[in-house]
Amino acid sequence: MANMNMIQALNSAMDIMLGKDPSVILMGEDIGYFGGVFRATEGLQRKYGEHRVIDTPIAEGGIVATAIGMSINGLRPVAEIQFADYIYPGFDQIVSELARIRYRSAGDFFAPVTIRTPCGGGIRGGQTHSQSPEGIFTHVSGIKVVMPSNPFDAKGLLITCIEDDDPVIFFEPKRLYNGPFDGDPNKPAIPWSSHPKGQVDEGYYKVPLGKADIVRSGEALTIISYGTMVHVAVAAATAMNVDAEIIDLRSLVPLDVDTICSSVRKTGRCVVAHEATRFSGFGAEILSIIQEECFWDLEAPIQRVTGWDTPYPHAFEWEYFPGQARVKAALQSVMEPA
Amino acid sequence: MANMNMIQALNSAMDIMLGKDPSVILMGEDIGYFGGVFRATEGLQRKYGEHRVIDTPIAEGGIVATAIGMSINGLRPVAEIQFADYIYPGFDQIVSELARIRYRSAGDFFAPVTIRTPCGGGIRGGQTHSQSPEGIFTHVSGIKVVMPSNPFDAKGLLITCIEDDDPVIFFEPKRLYNGPFDGDPNKPAIPWSSHPKGQVDEGYYKVPLGKADIVRSGEALTIISYGTMVHVAVAAATAMNVDAEIIDLRSLVPLDVDTICSSVRKTGRCVVAHEATRFSGFGAEILSIIQEECFWDLEAPIQRVTGWDTPYPHAFEWEYFPGQARVKAALQSVMEPA
Amino acid sequence: MPRKSRLHLPHVPARPGEKPDFSYVQLSPAGAVPRPQVNARVKDVAPLSLELVRVLDDNADAVGPWHPHLDASELQVGLRHMMLTRIYDDRMQRMQRGGKISFYIRSLGEEAVSVAQGMALRPSDMLFPSYRNQGLHIVRGIPLVDMMCQLLSNSKDMCKGRQLPVMYHSRANNIFTISGNLATQFPQAVGWAMAAAIKGEDNLAATWMGEGSTAEADFHYALLFASVYQAPAILNVVNNQWAISTFQGYAGGEQRSFAARGPGYGMAGIRVDGNDFLAVYSVTQWAAERARTGGGPTLIEHVTYRGAAHSTSDDPARYRAKDDAEHWPLGDPILRLKAHLIKTGEWSEERHQALTAELEALVGSSWKQAVTFGTMSEGPKLNADLMFEDVFKDMPENLQRQQALMRKEQS
Amino acid sequence: MPRKSRLHLPHVPARPGEKPDFSYVQLSPAGAVPRPQVNARVKDVAPLSLELVRVLDDNADAVGPWHPHLDASELQVGLRHMMLTRIYDDRMQRMQRGGKISFYIRSLGEEAVSVAQGMALRPSDMLFPSYRNQGLHIVRGIPLVDMMCQLLSNSKDMCKGRQLPVMYHSRANNIFTISGNLATQFPQAVGWAMAAAIKGEDNLAATWMGEGSTAEADFHYALLFASVYQAPAILNVVNNQWAISTFQGYAGGEQRSFAARGPGYGMAGIRVDGNDFLAVYSVTQWAAERARTGGGPTLIEHVTYRGAAHSTSDDPARYRAKDDAEHWPLGDPILRLKAHLIKTGEWSEERHQALTAELEALVGSSWKQAVTFGTMSEGPKLNADLMFEDVFKDMPENLQRQQALMRKEQS
Numbered sequence A, B: 001m002a003n004m005n006m007i008q009a010l011n012s013a014m015d016i017m018l019g020k021d022p023s024v025i026l027m028g029e030d031i032g033y034f035g036g037v038f039r040a041t042e043g044l045q046r047k048y049g050e051h052r053v054i055d056t057p058i059a060e061g062g063i064v065a066t067a068i069g070m071s072i073n074g075l076r077p078v079a080e081i082q083f084a085d086y087i088y089p090g091f092d093q094i095v096s097e098l099a100r101i102r103y104r105s106a107g108d109f110f111a112p113v114t115i116r117t118p119c120g121g122g123i124r125g126g127q128t129h130s131q132s133p134e135g136i137f138t139h140v141s142g143i144k145v146v147m148p149s150n151p152f153d154a155k156g157l158l159i160t161c162i163e164d165d166d167p168v169i170f171f172e173p174k175r176l177y178n179g180p181f182d183g184d185p186n187k188p189a190i191p192w193s194s195h196p197k198g199q200v201d202e203g204y205y206k207v208p209l210g211k212a213d214i215v216r217s218g219e220a221l222t223i224i225s226y227g228t229m230v231h232v233a234v235a236a237a238t239a240m241n242v243d244a245e246i247i248d249l250r251s252l253v254p255l256d257v258d259t260i261c262s263s264v265r266k267t268g269r270c271v272v273a274h275e276a277t278r279f280s281g282f283g284a285e286i287l288s289i290i291q292e293e294c295f296w297d298l299e300a301p302i303q304r305v306t307g308w309d310t311p312y313p314h315a316f317e318w319e320y321f322p323g324q325a326r327v328k329a330a331l332q333s334v335m336e337p338a
Numbered sequence C, D: 001m002p003r004k005s006r007l008h009l010p011h012v013p014a015r016p017g018e019k020p021d022f023s024y025v026q027l028s029p030a031g032a033v034p035r036p037q038v039n040a041r042v043k044d045v046a047p048l049s050l051e052l053v054r055v056l057d058d059n060a061d062a063v064g065p066w067h068p069h070l071d072a073s074e075l076q077v078g079l080r081h082m083m084l085t086r087i088y089d090d091r092m093q094r095m096q097r098g099g100k101i102s103f104y105i106r107s108l109g110e111e112a113v114s115v116a117q118g119m120a121l122r123p124s125d126m127l128f129p130s131y132r133n134q135g136l137h138i139v140r141g142i143p144l145v146d147m148m149c150q151l152l153s154n155s156k157d158m159c160k161g162r163q164l165p166v167m168y169h170s171r172a173n174n175i176f177t178i179s180g181n182l183a184t185q186f187p188q189a190v191g192w193a194m195a196a197a198i199k200g201e202d203n204l205a206a207t208w209m210g211e212g213s214t215a216e217a218d219f220h221y222a223l224l225f226a227s228v229y230q231a232p233a234i235l236n237v238v239n240n241q242w243a244i245s246t247f248q249g250y251a252g253g254e255q256r257s258f259a260a261r262g263p264g265y266g267m268a269g270i271r272v273d274g275n276d277f278l279a280v281y282s283v284t285q286w287a288a289e290r291a292r293t294g295g296g297p298t299l300i301e302h303v304t305y306r307g308a309a310h311s312t313s314d315d316p317a318r319y320r321a322k323d324d325a326e327h328w329p330l331g332d333p334i335l336r337l338k339a340h341l342i343k344t345g346e347w348s349e350e351r352h353q354a355l356t357a358e359l360e361a362l363v364g365s366s367w368k369q370a371v372t373f374g375t376m377s378e379g380p381k382l383n384a385d386l387m388f389e390d391v392f393k394d395m396p397e398n399l400q401r402q403q404a405l406m407r408k409e410q411s
Ligand SMILES: Cc1ncc(C[n+]2csc(CCOP(=O)(O)OP(=O)(O)O)c2C)c(N)n1
Pocket: B029, B058, B082, B086, B089, C132, C180, C181, C182, C209, C210, C211, C212, C213, C214, C238, C240, C242, C243, C244, C306, C310
């Protein structure tokens, strides 16, 4: 066990997989010699060579497309898209190709590509360095979608994704790279070393997809979240001291419906929280499933806590971000007696 | 008034706007000399010239991008994407640019571009000529999303979209081009001339965005739908003779929440139907809004009727398509007494 | 508009009612274009992208430095493959017209491209075709019955009913699954080639698209990545002059050849007579040897003509001159190779007729066999349960549920 | 891997610890490259895409056919704009270091590109810049205070707080809003130019991107549509050799110049000394006249060097050789124009120092004025209600509700 921040944990996962499996390669913009704009691949090119940790042209569509071709030729590419905001030029190759190759070839071909990309706000990145587009990809049949909330999960999930024979988009909440974040930008930043999930096994281990993590169990209500909002939810529930059960989905596709529904059946009250915009966001799918599965158990309408239905403005980052105030308001309203 | 199928109605809308406003131009693959693979622009190049009805290279991204540039220079481009399945190469220009130009320039620039594209299955097009990706675009702040279900609305809505100063994606359910379709492929096809909404005013008129159409009012339950599924819903409700109120959304963004909620408050029971895949489809947003707004009025869980969470297979088109059987099963279950 | 438009629109030489006009096609005499060393530098081979490499002249003689000097037996095999491709296309077209299959795409007039290239490459080279390369499948020996079963989406369909007709694939024969989305295969092929290089293997990747498809971003990505990493890939643009109703000028062909894009990206570009079996074979050999010896990628533009409708959903009478294919200056690939073989005493009308009859019989018997595995109307049918498989490697819980609901619905 | 990789990787001449090496940069002597007629055919101007157009020689003399023969007064204005750009950059960089603004991007060493081109174009020509073209805004007379208020996202910010610093725009001065997404402006500019042609107007569109951005699909779309419709557009690739840490070879520059993409798409391509004010002005004049007279688009590659870090978030010491900018063979654009003016007796050290002082004072006083409209820490602040405006022309009901909720949250 060692203290790692999320960047170090991700780096460790890729280091281990490069060492373990000669078919694993890394590719992306500025990831090689430089080690990535967020340093996630630092030192790996020096260790494994320019031919396995490959700098690419600035062409997200070309990166995804060539990664697909490599995977058809027996490699397991891990492609970095520098910011999730820049994944859209690769959208056609992801939706029309990566997601469908196994299906359209009746399983004769498959593309084990992992796409890593930093998402979310909180670093004053403005509207083009803060997006959370995960919801869009959950609507695409054939792609798995993952988002960790801490270093331990990040490493174990990334190793699982690299070994998975299906394509995966692995979203990294960049605000969590250096430490947990409770939603209050005015508090001094705290490092992962102060958090239990900052204790990371240095060796090879996996965290399964489709298995949500019950961060905190409780009886009064259920909070379902993933990524940065897990920490905001914990802080808000603690501050209000409500006996909340807090679930970290970890993987959105596949989705751990059982854990979600058994919790809501128990509590009868539920808040769904994510940073992405509200309208047609992934929260809507979670809410819909609960409504369909647990209708008779619900004692109050499920509330969504989300970013607003606007781009993420540079000057109003904290008015946009769904912080503790927004979470608390939702907790209040689901606790109101019927 | 004249009998028009949906193609003729769309053609009439574009014809009228080309004649009325010199800044309107049409562009797209095979739309000019040929008149479009579905004939929607037939005759318009001959009438208005090659400089206003423009054939383009096969580059959806280039079509959207140049349309944006034209709109910044005072034109109102109506761009056709030959199939909605092929809109993804233009995704970045739509999401990162078209949707945000007004916002990021604080209103100093705006891009009145209308993107027309045929969607949906039912013509044996297989997985790449049958998709319904509308849900994805409803998650993108800054874009309006429209889908008509009949010739009269198609014409009035398209004229409204072309005159709208915000960008719009206009989805055309291609199975409805030549006639209404109740979901049964074995019945002989019936023409629009047999349907009241096939009666179309030959002149200029508008159908507003954000105003749903109550196709049929009823007391027992509410069916919310759009596009092809409106007709399937009517047929299923009639066959079961349930006193269903059937709502045709017409525009998904903006969404007519009032009409939806007042109906559900009245009936207490609701089915949401669309052809697109279920997981994170637009149905989830509708369901979520109803759950949030009408929770205490609901007497049964809202049911979603959708395509399956798979691509649209060539051989199993009718097993995939959400036909009357699937609608009826949902109607059954929402009618079950609590 | 107040003022007159100054927008330039590409010239389309002949529309319906006008007489075919191919004066825009720049030709070089057979044998006229020099053949550089396979390891020549890009700037020294640049002229190849504007000339037209031809071997078979108008007297059916094979001339010049690109003459591949193949054994007659090989040429006879090539002729057979081209004839089979065409006979197969004709029959399948008729089957579609007869309502037996939902859709079909012919390669009429373009047979030399797929057949000559398929023969010039190694079986271990990976192919990323478009929907108009059936010749490749035939060269690689995919049984006609298997191809027909795909067209029928029947119980023996290699795609399990998921793909439109003609979207074949063959893992065993190194042919990648065809996409309905244009151009996507191009950069995938380059990625495959990059992986071959990374693994130190000397197989190459070859891929095909039409000239209209070069407008897509994936064409650009493919050329860029192939050039940057000097990937062992052969990128083929089949310029059959039309993209459905859109003339090649709208893809940029009016200003410059498509082959010229190659040198623009720093790679070899060759413009070849796509209806000349020997020329296509020869340039492919050149590009393959160049790729295998570390010389990097080559872009090949095959100048040919779409002899038929775009597909069974299309009617070219609406947008191009009648009988234009007959006026195509580069003739018909089958007739040209046939004439050459006859002139060299390696073939005869009799043998040609006999072979035609043999191949028609083969196609006919294959069809009879294929339909025993089911048609659109009669069984055996694929089980609709298959709809839910292969979305993921293992079927997730929500798909299992949906599968059960579907069963209930169907019963 | 069992076998050794054969994948080619572009050569990077000098990394940290190595001494700068610019031997890879292909130079032509000043005055050596002929100047074709503006209406010359593409194939006749093709050599321009491989040569390097230069006017200012090493003795600070202006020589050769591309000499634009501008009045000294114009050159002095150009010098002033370049100096102001650099002084503005330096000060804003310091403001970012001091925590006054969140982010900044300098154009150190590239000032001639924006300033000379801005001056060579008409005010009615539409500009689609990247984030490193501040010189354009300065040439077009955008008040420094307005630019600074954008950097501060303060109450006078033209973007109402929505954009990162440096993402300026000016409707009144025909400068389009800058995007954080690379390359998207290129085909938009072509669309704007197509519209100008459709409307019969003779304005043109000019756009800029870095060499690294040419890898994006939008670069391809722009060249293709510009070529097909012969759009009156000037497409500028600013090759400053680096894309953050990625050397230009990874964008394709190792195999061929970026200007050479132009002829590949059938349009004029010119490679110019980007640090030579006179050369940049002259090729821009040529391209503009060509576009206005119906000669179609031109692709211009400006060969220059990124003198500073990519942005305030970047540290080039991690990936490139120390002091490399000082070894750049094409020198510094300001020093070169200054030397030329002094040599021609139109400038002096004294005047230069005086002007420097004047511009520093101007920037300083502008900053003082800008901060009165608010800073990141002190007010006046923008009203957060603005977050919900301009998503659509009229604020829809759901955004009005969210706006109300946000107000409640903040109170
Ligand atoms: C991304 C995408 N856009 C549009 C289409 C519709 N489409 C199918 S074939 C075709 C024309 C292709 O022409 P070309 O590339 O020249 O190939 P050819 O058919 O001539 O062999 C078009 C526009 C598509 N399949 N995919």
